Every structure is written in structure tokens, then in C-alpha cells.
Amino acid sequence: MATTTSSFMFLKSPTSSPSPCHTRIGRSFKLIKAQSDVRKEHVVIVGGGIAGLATALSLHRLGVRSLVLEQSESLRTGGTSLTLFKNGWSVLDSIGVANYLRPQYLEIQGMVVKSEDGRELRAFNFKQEDQSQEVRAVERRVLLETLAAQLPPDSIQYSSRLARIEASPNGDTLLEFKDGSKLLAQIVIGCDGIRSPIAKWMGFAEPKYVGHCAFRGLASYSNGQPFEPRVNYIYGKGLRAGYVPVSPTKVYWFICFNSSSPGPKTTDSTMLKKQAKELVENWPPELLDIMDSTPDDTVIKTPLVDRWLWPAISPSVSAGRVVLVGDAWHPMTPNLGQGACCALEDSVVLAKKLAAAINSNDTSVEEAFESYGSERWPRVFPLTIRANLVGSVLQWDNSLVCSIRNNIVIPKLVKLGPLLEHTNFTSESL
Ligand SMILES: Cc1cc2nc3c(=O)[nH]c(=O)nc-3n(C[C@H](O)[C@H](O)[C@H](O)COP(=O)(O)OP(=O)(O)OC[C@H]3O[C@@H](n4cnc5c(N)ncnc54)[C@H](O)[C@@H]3O)c2cc1C
CATH class of the missing domain: 3.30.9.30 (D-Amino Acid Oxidase; Chain A, domain 2)
Structure with a gap:
């Protein structure tokens, strides 16, 4: 259930610097008065596409509730189709x-x-x-509908276009939406696609x-x-x-x-x-x-x-308790038919690590996100380059x-x- 807060909070300003995530937090703090109508949520997923819904479903199967915030008024019903290879099917099998x-x-x-x-x-x-x-x-429409149908009721909130994001010193994140509503999240998973506002806030360059x-x-x-x-x-x-x-x-x-x-x-x-x-x-x-x-x-x-995740140049996949999944992190050209397959892979890897951190005290959420980035980067960086080169040849x-x-x-x-x-x-x- 969503809760509210009425206290004052210090929230940090985002910066566009592409420095490593742990030093990326803005230097200037500003005092903002938290409105009494600011909801609090534990795990928030921004974007109800393939990555967002697969992550929500993976977490749900591991006993972690999340709220998906999607900018559209309903699931994206347009679009054509996606070719999924055995890696994509393996993930779809694993999440039922x-x-x-x-x-x-x-x-x-x-x-x-x-x-x-x-x-x-x-x-x-x-x-x-x-x-x-x-x-x-x-x-694509049927894939999204099938994923959404397996989620508990009220897992997806539509017409929620993220407009602004701000970090607070205690590690929570304030999300502000186009309609002016705000939400304070302990954990934010950015599944908001190739033009991800969250990736931009974390210092990633435009694809x-x-x-x-x-x-x-x-x-x-x-x-x-x-x-x-x-x-x-x-x-x-x-x-x-x-x-x-x-x-x-x-x-x-x-x-x-x-x-x-x-x-x-x-x-x-x-x-x-x-x-x-x-x-x-x-x-x-x-x-x-x-x-x-x-x-x-x-x-x-x-x-x-596409966007190539050059080591030491590209920001980390996570900044504190904010992390990226799918196209938001690694937009790639479709020449290998792997963008959605990799988004599905990301979602199960991330969900397992995050659920383990939430369900036990052995690992922090921040460490779980770093571990996810370390496991997934060697997979998605070469694939992004390969897809690009194949496209150039063709x-x-x-x-x-x-x-x-x-x-x-x-x-x-x-x-x-x-x-x-x-x-x-x-x-x-x-
Ligand atoms: C031409 C083409 C062909 C492709 N073919 C294949 C293929 O055959 N096989 C394959 O595996 N992949 C393919 N892909 C890649 C695949 O489409 C993507 O990798 C996949 O859709 C990524 O899913 P995602 O959930 O990360 O992003 P998206 O599907 O883009 O979902 C992002 C979601 O976030 C929402 N959102 C965005 N901004 C906000 C905001 N500010 N606030 C709230 N919500 C927001 C969007 O409305 C959307 O629902 C293809 C891509 C293209 C362009």
C-alpha cells in the first residue's frame, strides 16, 4: 500500500556529468518541502514495456511487490512483432x-x-x-498483455509520465510526474526505453x-x-x-x-x-x-x-538505489534481433539479485545493482557493437x-x- 510523508526532506539535484555513479550525485542540496500528498513506494519500475513488465513479473515470482508506472494510458497496443530466440524463450519459460x-x-x-x-x-x-x-x-502487443496478465491487480499505474527525478541524501528518489503528482521511492528501476529520462539523469549520453x-x-x-x-x-x-x-x-x-x-x-x-x-x-x-x-x-x-557502454567513460548501470534495465541502459540496433531478448535477460538477472538483497540482510540493494551491472555489462556491450557492425555490413x-x-x-x-x-x-x- 502506498503511504505518505509530511516531513521536510533534503533532496539532491541530478547532474548530467557522466562520472561514475557513486560520485555522480549532485553537489548542491536544496531544501524542499515534501507535500503531504507525496506517496511512498518501496520498488518502483518506470516504464511498462517488455523490460518493465518482465522485471515486475520476475520480482513478483520472487515475492517482491513493485509498482510499474507507464506514461501511456494503457499497455502499448500498437507495434508489430519481435523475433525472439532461445535466450528470450528461456526467460519467458522461467517467468511462466x-x-x-x-x-x-x-x-x-x-x-x-x-x-x-x-x-x-x-x-x-x-x-x-x-x-x-x-x-x-x-x-509485441500480445507479449505485453501476457506479461501484464500475470501481475497482481493494480501493479501497473498508467498515465504516469515521469517528468523529473531527484535523489535524496538517505538514498530514496523523488519522482515527479507530468500531472504534477510526486512519489518517493526507495528503489527505482528505469525501464523507460531508448529515450530514458532516468538514464539521462544518470549522465548517459543520448543514443x-x-x-x-x-x-x-x-x-x-x-x-x-x-x-x-x-x-x-x-x-x-x-x-x-x-x-x-x-x-x-x-x-x-x-x-x-x-x-x-x-x-x-x-x-x-x-x-x-x-x-x-x-x-x-x-x-x-x-x-x-x-x-x-x-x-x-x-x-x-x-x-x-544505439549507445556503446564504453568502460570508464559510460556511467555505471546504477546510481545508489536507481538502476537501468533494457533499452534504457543498452539501446542496440535490431540487426541481431536481441534488444528485447536482452531486456528479458536483464530482468531476471536483476530481479534475482534484488530479491535476494531485499529478502536477506547479506547484501545491500546498492551491491545487488552493482553485481547486476558486472554480470550484464560483458554480455550487452559486445552485443551492441556486434549488432551495429552487422548492420553496417548489411x-x-x-x-x-x-x-x-x-x-x-x-x-x-x-x-x-x-x-x-x-x-x-x-x-x-x-
Ligand atoms: C526496428 C526494430 C526491430 C526490432 N526487432 C527486434 C527483434 O526482432 N527482437 C528483439 O529481441 N528485439 C527487437 N527490437 C528491440 C526491442 O524492440 C527493444 O529492445 C525492446 O522493446 C526494449 O524493451 P524496453 O522495455 O527496454 O523498452 P520499450 O519497449 O521502449 O519500453 C519502454 C516503456 O517505457 C515507457 N516510458 C518511456 N518514457 C517514460 C516516462 N518518462 N515515464 C513513464 N514511462 C515511460 C514507454 O511508454 C514504454 O512503454 C527491435 C527494435 C527495433 C527498433
């Missing part, structure tokens, strides 16, 4: 939701790579490379645009979609596309294109679909058919960004380089096994 999702989504058997003229360059079978691999694309954007859409076939369950990639020059059968009636597609700037933010999805189709008008006809079967309102455009636009890629590298040199080694993560049941 995989079996709700598996029956709804096709198991993807392998992948096919084609050139823009439709020539097949190479085909791979996932199980032949790794018997334990599991690949399925899930609708960097990597030079290409993605269009995405979710095609709908009320009479059943006709495709085999495999990922299809089509590589052109500075332009690539892909499609994945998601379920018996839905097919996810994307187009990545080079652009020197992210361009204007457009929400007119009919216009976005038109722009996307123009990019691939002479590409294999099945791609255009899929785009034609896509309701306009599912089409979105996203400039791709977005090459030089004709000679693309010809070597399509005629030598992909048909003869690429080995899928080592390319998917990063999916080797397992999570025990919580």
Missing part, C-alpha cells in the same frame, strides 16, 4: 509465460537469404545448426543514430498466410528487407534503408507504407504482396540508434562490395552457428 505464447506463434525453422532480384543466395536450418535453438516472432532507418509492418491474412515458417532476408544496395511468418494469419516485414539523417517524424502510416513500397518496387513480388496485405495503421518508421551500398557479399561471403563463407552463439543464455525457473 512462454506456454501462453508458444501455441499462438509459429516456430521458425530456418532462414533464406535472397538478392534483390529474388535469387536465393543461401538457406539455413536453425535446428541443424543448434538443436536447442527456438525462434518465434511474437506480436546515437547509426545512419539507417527501418520501416516495419504486420500483414494480416484472414484466410491464412501462405508462407513457410522461415525468416526471409532480401539484400540490396544500402537497402534490405525481410519478412517472417508470425502466426497462421500474420506476417511481419521490415525494410532498412540508408539515410544521412533520421528525417522528419511522420505518424501518417498511409504515407509511410507508400514510402516503404517505393523503396522496393522492383523487388521480389511476394514482398510487395505482403506489404499490400498490411493494414496501414501497423506501419511505423524508426530511425535506428547496409553497404557499394556495388562491388555488395557483389562480393552476395556471391562469395553469403553463399560460401557465412556460418550460422557462430553467428547465433550469442543466443546461448539460459534462465532457471523463478
